[in-house]
Amino acid sequence: MSRSRKLHRVSNPDTTERRAQRMLFRHLRDDTNANRGRMAKRVRELQLLLAMDPVEFEQLVARLMEAMGMKVELTARSRDGGVDVRGIDTDPFRGGNVIVQVKRYRDTVTPSAVRDLYGTLQHDRAATKAVLVTTSKFGPSSHQFVGGKPITLINGAELVGLLKHHGFHEVFTVAEAGVDGPEADGEGLPGIEVAAEPARLLLHWTGEDEYDIAALVCQGNRAMSDEHLVFYNNGSTPDGSVRLVTGYDDANACLMVDFDALPAEADRLVIIAAADTENHPAATMAGFAGPALILEAGADQPAAVAHLADGAGTNTAMRLGRFDRDTDGNWDFTPALAGYPGGLRQAVVAYGLEVEEAAPEPVG
Incomplete structure (x- = not known):
């Protein structure tokens, strides 16, 4: 199967919404x-x-x-x-x-x-x-x-x-x-190896509909590999730098992201929301109302919030935005909305991954 790199843009917000959504996350790698x-x-x-x-x-x-x-x-x-x-x-x-x-x-x-x-x-x-x-x-x-x-x-x-x-x-x-x-x-207490504190990327929306969060670790507009797609069937990248987690009851979905542990060649992290069409074939993004991405970069740092546009009934998946690494090693977030009528499958193909076609259902 050919690898398509074309990005499908459906139901993008108008100019006023774009201006209102122009919010920036920054995960600083400093030594202060x-x-x-x-x-x-x-x-x-x-x-x-x-x-x-x-x-x-x-x-x-x-x-x-x-x-x-x-x-x-x-x-x-x-x-x-x-x-x-x-x-x-x-x-x-x-x-x-x-x-x-x-x-x-x-x-x-x-x-x-x-x-x-x-x-x-x-x-x-x-x-x-x-x-x-x-x-x-x-x-x-x-x-x-x-x-x-x-x-x-x-x-x-x-x-x-x-x-x-x-x-x-x-x-x-x-x-x-x-x-x-x-x-x-720490004297008198045992020595210990300390893992870097990951950032918590929370996704929140209103309503009763269920949606999944997914992340693509990319080099430019191309996913690094199938294993660098984190979603409900693959809960972690091979190095554990991006993982799906549960237990944050003030948000609908959560990703743990250790920005410092992402592969050196990775310069982009794409965030996607998708309807659960496997269990609910008629589901769409129409119920994805009032969505917001919340970045908690650390327990002692204030959270950053970006409010995004509502989903549309013509789509079954939606790209919410991306983190880009600059030359100084900082990660900036930009809302970059795009709708996918073909769901998560269409979204990952747009970033260069090959997806096996599902076998047709037997008649009768």
């Missing part, structure tokens, strides 16, 4: 004292989690899951089979039975630990998905292994973000107070 201070604070926060009693830490993760709307059960340590917490996610679209393993590590989690959890998931008849939570971080091989599998990896920086997002600020009282003495510099 303020940025170093934020990283030092994050180290102290993770050290506090690492220094917790193992049972207390498991209980904290269980409380977090409850705050995210799950029904939770802590497993008996003598017969947990590698599972620390079990939860039932009641979300009607993305819910299921979840098994969770927590690892208070100071070093990068080994790929073997991720593979072992997958083995546990395969032998657990009740579980539909698995989550591995750590105080440290995961390497690229772990992210690559979980690609296409019902496994979510949550590193230390993301865990801190989730805890704060759901109101567990008291856990980090010492780190936030900036106390004097040994603990202020």
Whole structure:
């Protein structure tokens, strides 16, 4: 199949809307004292989690899951089979039975630990998905292994973000107070590898219709590979720099983006919203009302918001905009709306990916 690079533009906003939407996100990669201070604070926060009693830490993760709307059960340590917490996610679209393993590590989690959890998931008849939570971080091989599998990896920086997002600020009282003495510099607390804090890209819209968020990691107007399309069937890029996540109940969909970890050759990140035509063939973008992209670049930085145009009933997918990397390494966001009557399939073909045609339904 030939690779089409033509961009289809349907139902673009008028000049007045364009002017109103001309908002800019910027994710700065600086080395200022303020940025170093934020990283030092994050180290102290993770050290506090690492220094917790193992049972207390498991209980904290269980409380977090409850705050995210799950029904939770802590497993008996003598017969947990590698599972620390079990939860039932009641979300009607993305819910299921979840098994969770927590690892208070100071070093990068080994790929073997991720593979072992997958083995546990395969032998657990009740579980539909698995989550591995750590105080440290995961390497690229772990992210690559979980690609296409019902496994979510949550590193230390993301865990801190989730805890704060759901109101567990008291856990980090010492780190936030900036106390004097040994603990202020992390002395007396265990050393730890700190993952870069990813940005949270939240998509919000009004109404009851369900839509999916997708992202394309590109070099110019061409996707880097099939694996660099992040959507409901591929939850992460091979290096884990862009991932779909759940648990942010003040938004309809969320992407975690570690801009610093994106491939060096990548200079564009395209954001797309799409109707769920697989489960709802008649769905369109008509119900995509009042959409807004919200960029939370870090727990201590104010969020940036861009309000976008409503969807149209003639389309089943919609490009919302793109992040572009400039020569200084900064990422700028520009709303760049385009409608796709052919849905997400048409959108990814426009960026150079080949898509297999679906087999025709048998007659009768």
